[in-house]
Amino acid sequence: MAKIEVKSYFYDLIHCKDKINATFAKWDEQYGNDERGALVAGIRDCPDSELVALLINVQRLAAGYEQIQESVTQAEQAEVEAAMSDEDDEDE
Numbered sequence: 001m002a003k004i005e006v007k008s009y010f011y012d013l014i015h016c017k018d019k020i021n022a023t024f025a026k027w028d029e030q031y032g033n034d035e036r037g038a039l040v041a042g043i044r045d046c047p048d049s050e051l052v053a054l055l056i057n058v059q060r061l062a063a064g065y066e067q068i069q070e071s072v073t074q075a076e077q078a079e080v081e082a083a084m085s086d087e088d089d090e091d092e
Helices: 007-031 038-045 050-092
Strands: none
Touching: 007 038, 007 050
């Protein structure tokens, strides 16, 4: 299996996930009986500053996911290149 170095943005992702989940949990508690649903009611009634903070955290989470995908791709490519160089060494 490819080795992936733990980068600092992994911790940022955990922080963003926790912030998003805390917001959703607050809305579930506050708007649990709202006929619109907790998420819709929370977004509609949320102050602009909180909504912007939520969207920034979602954006950071998505950007971190892209960075993880890049790290996985690089690790897999390095593994393939190492395997190919091992085969070349055996052929000689």
